[in-house]
Amino acid sequence: MNIDRNQIAEHNKRLEHTQQRRFAQLAEDMPNIDGVVQKLVSFQVAIPSWALGTGGTRFGRFSGGGEPGNLEEKIADIGLLHALNQSSGAISLHIPWDIPKDYAAIRTLAEQHGLAFDAMNSNTFQDQQGQTHSYKFGSMQHVDRAVRKQAIDHNIEVIKHGIELGSKSLTVWLADGSSFPGQLNFRRAFQNTLESLQEVYAALPADWKIFVEYKAFEPNFYSTTVGDWGQSLLYASKLGDKAYTLVDLGHHLPNANIEQIVALLLMEGKLGGFHFNDSKYGDDDLTTGSIKPYQLFLIFSELIEGMDNRGMEHAKDLGWMIDASHNLKDPLEDLLQSVEAILIAYAQALLIDRNALNEAQATNDVARAQEVLQQAFRTDVRPLVAEARLRAGAALNPVQLYRELDVRGRLVKERGEKTVATGL
Ligand SMILES: [Mn+2]
Numbered sequence: 552m553n554i555d556r557n558q559i560a561e562h563n564k565r566l567e568h569t570q571q572r573r574f575a576q577l578a579e580d581m582p583n584i585d586g587v588v589q590k591l592v593s594f595q596v597a598i599p600s601w602a603l604g605t606g607g608t609r610f611g612r613f614s615g616g617g618e619p620g621n622l623e624e625k626i627a628d629i630g631l632l633h634a635l636n637q638s639s640g641a642i643s644l645h646i647p648w649d650i651p652k653d654y655a656a657i658r659t660l661a662e663q664h665g666l667a668f669d670a671m672n673s674n675t676f677q678d679q680q681g682q683t684h685s686y687k688f689g690s691m692q693h694v695d696r697a698v699r700k701q702a703i704d705h706n707i708e709v710i711k712h713g714i715e716l717g718s719k720s721l722t723v724w725l726a727d728g729s730s731f732p733g734q735l736n737f738r739r740a741f742q743n744t745l746e747s748l749q750e751v752y753a754a755l756p757a758d759w760k761i762f763v764e765y766k767a768f769e770p771n772f773y774s775t776t777v778g779d780w781g782q783s784l785l786y787a788s789k790l791g792d793k794a795y796t797l798v799d800l801g802h803h804l805p806n807a808n809i810e811q812i813v814a815l816l817l818m819e820g821k822l823g824g825f826h827f828n829d830s831k832y833g834d835d836d837l838t839t840g841s842i843k844p845y846q847l848f849l850i851f852s853e854l855i856e857g858m859d860n861r862g863m864e865h866a867k868d869l870g871w872m873i874d875a876s877h878n879l880k881d882p883l884e885d886l887l888q889s890v891e892a893i894l895i896a897y898a899q900a901l902l903i904d905r906n907a908l909n910e911a912q913a914t915n916d917v918a919r920a921q922e923v924l925q926q927a928f929r930t931d932v933r934p935l936v937a938e939a940r941l942r943a944g945a946a947l948n949p950v951q952l953y954r955e956l957d958v959r960g961r962l963v964k965e966r967g968e969k970t971v972a973t974g975l
Pocket residue numbers: 724764799826874
């Protein structure tokens with residue numbers, strides 16, 4: 552199914568009067584409001600191909616109806632999201648779940664939906680059918696060179712798929728680690744991993760980046776070979792200029808100060824990408840902004856401060872992606888909510904009075920610093936984000952229109968009640 556411009560225009564017409572009133576109210580106190588709206592229009596968040604089906608837990612999976620059964624349908628789903636919000640203009644593929652059969656056809660299909668190909672993702676955390684060696688005891692860290700070689704070759708194959716599609720980056724997330732003390736020699740595991748990454752790095756085209764994603768625990772529960780930002784930064788620094796650290800919000804120990812991590816990685820020029828989600832306990836894969844919206848705002852505050860300090864372009868110079876696999880909601884509604892939460896946090900952070908904050912910091916005025924931050928955070932910026940959508944030709948209220956058009960019902964009719972998306 553497709554959502555056409557008339558459906559969006561008709562929906563917007565009904566909501567436009569209220570929107571105009573709310574936006575005008577905000578504009579009264581904001582002389583640079585159009586600049587903020589323009590930044591919101593430009594900001595795009597990539598959707599991972601594995602977020603379009605209902606996620607499971609290790610106890611079970613309750614699939615929803617009408618899930619995309621192949622890459623073409625996944626692209627169509629992201630096309631629907633992008634038509635609704637004009638902020639989801641990129642897709643991030645996972646190999647081997649999404650190997651294209653016909654590159655040119657897939658590129659054309661993505662273009663028709665206004666989608667670019669974001670980072671490619673490799674998979675050495677599962678064994679695939681017919682695979683020679685098992686990743687049960689790790690991939691790039693493995694004690695057996697033959698297993699490491701298999702993992703290296705797989706990553707190089709992923710780069711080749713990416714080149715055909717016009718992607719410019721590879722994200723490597725390794726499940727490598729150990730679950731019991733004594734299982735692993737930490738130093739040798741690190742060195743094996745580094746050498747493996749170096750071979751992948753050597754295969755990167757000149758204009759590509761490699762993102763080294765870290766995770767504190769799970770699936771291994773005693774040690775992870777890329778366990779935190781320090782370890783990721785070590786790999787990225789040793790690899791070279793094309794290697795960066797990738798921060799996934801859910802991959803930290805509870806209460807980690809992620810905003811500080813972001814600030815220091817940006818200072819070092821080593822922050823490459825960002826995965827959004829939210830959590831109460833660990834890697835919970837909950838909707839971005841659903842649990843800790845203030846933390847998300849503080850992270851965006853550091854992202855903007857750090858990127859501006861380096862003269863980076865917010866929309867283009869970092870890889871922005873949602874990484875969540877929700878098990879209760881309609882995945883498309885969840886993704887619309889996630890993108891909305893990201894844009895809200897970004898908009899709030901853009902409103903921070905930087906001069907006042909700098910002055911408060913320079914004079915140790917702690918209370919004033921808090922006032923400045925919370926003034927921005929407590930501003931209801933939803934009319935700003937909606938205005939950006941209106942100007943970009945998207946729907947004023949994407950979730951509402953999604954329901955009005957009964958998108959899920961129509962997808963179920965097209966694809967069936969019992970489809971299961973490839974992936975997790
Ligand atoms: Mn991730």
